[in-house]
Amino acid sequence: MSAPALTSPIFGSITLRILWLHVITAVVGAIMMPLALYVLLSTESEQIHHAAMADKAARIVKAISLKDPRGIVVAVEPEEAILYLQAYDRLAYAVRDEGGAVLASSRTPMTPIFPQPFGASDEVRDYQTRAGAALLSGVRRPAEIDGRRLWVEVAENMSHRDVLIDDVLVDFIRWIVWTSLVFFGIILVVDVAVVRRAFRPVLQASALAKQIAPGRTDIRLDPGGVPREVAPLVVAVNEAIDRLEAGLRAQRDFAADAAHELRTPLAILRARVDTLPDKQASALLSADVAAMSRTVQQLLELAEVEAYAAAPFVDVDLHEVCAEVVEFIAPLAISQGRDISLNDDGRKMMVRGDPGMVARAVRNLVENAMKHTPAGQPVQIALEPPGAIIVRDAGEGIRPQDAEHLFQRFWRRDRQETRNAGLGLAIVKRIMELHGGQVTVRSPPEGGAEFRLTFS
Amino acid sequence: MRLLVVEDNKELAGLLVEGLKAGGYEADRAARADEALHMAGETEYVAIVLDLGLPDADGMSVLRALRARLDATPVLVLTARDSVNNRVEGLRAGADDYLVKPFAFEELLARLEALLRRPQQQIASLLSIADLTLDVASRRVHVGGQLQTLSSREVAVLEILLRRKGRVVPKRLIEDQLFGLSGDVSSNAVEVYVHRLRKQLADRTPSIQIHTIRGVGYMVAETP
Structure with missing residues (x-):
């Protein structure tokens, strides 16, 4: 009745299966959720940035007025102009003509902000460039001032300490990663507890089922407590x-x-x-x-x-059982001129079992020993800790080729012998099996046969 | 001395009744449980021999019914079912003795005798084996008609052994009876008394033996 071989030890257990799937879900969740949030938030912040830059570019366009045939003037509102101060190093603008020459700029010397070539379209387009360690990000748009085509570039230094959005985003995402890890971890623990709790009645039922044996057929499992799937x-x-x-x-x-x-x-x-x-x-x-x-x-x-069916096992004192058997058989042994003795110190030797059955096993062994012991010779019963009974006779011993047949039903050394059915040792063997113990036999060098009942 | 034999098998019942008659008893026969209960109610039997396998009911139910109406007639149960559990169940239900089929007729007679004598047996004043007698009241022991001088402890040991002659008397039982529950017994005190008693008897008669069953106890028996 061994458990069927499972292809994978993990998927043999429902609890482990649930746990495993849950770990995968948790890991994927912990990765995907912050990732999705990050993408969402950075898209959003880019749009905000784009809108702000486009707005600033539009204000610059409004502030432009032509001067001479070649020059222009950019008259930015004072409070706006503060933002473009070079010392502040956050925002910069440049106004360029179609040839690319810088006509006006917040920077000195006047240089273009974006090196990229002008596009053909009239759109407000996003550009990025690097200036040393700083990342400049902004827009470039065309402007028609009195029939003259100009390009306005506005950029923000993204590395500037006042540009908070990216830092916030990174912090936020980091926080989300940790929180979601903790959150999924807690759910995992709760899940394991829930699953275990759900399966406890099943385990209890299994423990109960283990006690079922030919002697214990009164046991029934309780279908009330187990999950409906297992009922x-x-x-x-x-x-x-x-x-x-x-x-x-x-x-x-x-x-x-x-x-x-x-x-x-x-x-x-x-x-x-x-x-x-x-x-x-x-x-x-x-x-x-x-x-x-x-x-x-x-x-x-x-x-x-x-077909053994008796009360459940109790504590049995092997000394007492042996003493009773010897007491019972001694008058017969003595009338046949045989000597019978129990060699032990009289101390209790406890095992679990059915006292009637144990006595029957010992009696069968002693009767067997008596049959094979010549008159005047001893039959000795001894106890050996922690739980063994030894019955020694003074017969002719066991031939090695007979040892394996000895415990088979109806086996006799001499088939002509009709007074003995050859069942005694089979009974002994069966009783020992019922007790989870065993009966063994050997021929000691001093002669005779020695049977040993070993209880677990 | 009238007995009731409750046995449904006609042949066995007939043999039982005949055998019991030869043994000095009168015996009536019942084949069914209701019949048995009816007859036991009508007549005062000295003992009932009850087979457990009856056609109309389990013999055990007859026993229970008898005891339930406070009928204390000794009951010897005959059974074909020999298992420890059945035996315990039978004794618990109030059986006085138990005999498994098939049995030797002599054994049945001996058991019945024991059952009928049981109350008096406890106070039997004269115990005997072979040519030895022990008068329990006067503590005198005769071998071959001759008065013997034995110590009181030796007589006590002899009495315990004689009360269970032919059976093994556990050493512990002798210790308990000799020294009570004082527990102040040297481990070989009983051995010493038995040894002395054995020697005394060996000098006086060859027909009695006290056997030592090592690790268990002692038994007195006639020399075969």
């Missing part, structure tokens, strides 16, 4: 658990029914055998019935652990 999945999962539970119940019921159907006839057989007048035959048959009962018992045990 159908949750509902579908719940329905899948319903079907699973029904299947498991059918299997369990089958085991219980089979138990009844097999055991009652066995009980009848047993009762008949017990009341036979021939005591010798009775004893032999009784042993056969007992062996068959044991096989049935183990089959049902296996069916039960396969």
Whole structure:
């Protein structure tokens, strides 16, 4: 049940996907918005500049009067004339004839402002030029004074400290860039929080779904809390658990029914055998019935652990479980002349599990060990921290080629042996799987076999 | 001594009734849950042998109904369902004992005997094994009819073991009974007493053995 392989780790997560798209949006926004503003504002300021220059040029044209055949006089209003003072170095004008010669200018010596050649049109046109470090920007327009064609040039020094518009613009744009970055950043953080919050019920539902196991089919996910887009999945999962539970119940019921159907006839057989007048035959048959009962018992045990459905795991003391199993089996072991012992210091050893199931696993191992230990020899049970049970017998040990088959159902070393169904170790293995632990076997050098139950 | 056998399988019920008769009991038979409840209400039975798989209802419901009407007749449950959960459920519902099918008839008789004797068993005054007897009241121990001299602690240990003969007695239980909850027990005190007792008995009779189940406890049994 591993997650499907994703082509990109980023686009596997909706949160990351949203975040990623948002970062792109934020970056593009943070760049485009100030850029657009800049373009807008600078266009606007250029138009204002153009209008102001055109206005100034028009005033100069009005102030021109002809003098002599060649000369002209420019009579600018005094308050306007202050702006053209060379010392102030902000505005300048020049009036030129068609040949390009400067007839009048605010500058001394009188020089043209714009070096560009005259155009053919009658328009007021924008020009720019450099004078040293300063950028001069302004207009040139034609003027007809008493039938004579003149060119009027007006320019402003854009680098002058009183020309504020560009500085303001740059400051403003810089401010906009930072503000928009902060703004988009805040939105990003808020967005992440919102998305996470929206997905929290989904994560909670997932955590709950993780607990679902054959033993815990009572769990249902709550479709109320999850986002509407995810709810159908949750509902579908719940329905899948319903079907699973029904299947498991059918299997369990089958085991219980089979138990009844097999055991009652066995009980009848047993009762008949017990009341036979021939005591010798009775004893032999009784042993056969007992062996068959044991096989049935183990089959049902296996069916039960396969369809395991019990209370959730609790704290189990392995010492207590082992002591109980030994207590239970010791009378039989002693009557068979076998020695059984529990080698531990009596201290608690806690694991999580189902005590009945753990006891069943230990009992099966001990019974198996008893079967393989000759009379008079010991079966030893030991505990090993943090959570392992070791069952050692004094039998002939495990052949290496048998080790892998040992835990398979119905496997016996000797197929002719009919008193043993070969289910005990399969039961042990299954129980350990249910506990997330494992059962292993080895043949220690001193002989016999050593089974180890390791709990996680 | 009249018993009620509640078992729907005719053959098994017949064998049970016959076997119980051979064991010295009178036995009536009920095949259905309602029948069983009716009969238990009419007659004072000394014990009820109850099968859990009945055609009209779960045997467990019979048990609950009995207990609900304050009928304290000892109930021995027969079941084909052997799982820890079923067992716990049965005992919780008020079953006195539990026997899984198929069972040896001797075991059924032994369990019934234990059930019927249970109240008196606690005060049984004479405990015995092989040729040994222990008079609980007078604290006297006889082997082969001869009075033995044992220390009071040795007699106490012997009594605890005899009360559970053939079963393992956890060491902790002996400690608790000998020294109470004082907790002031040296770790090998019980071992010392058992060792002495074993030696005493070994000198006097070969037919009794006290087994040590290392790490768990002790058990007294007849030598096979």
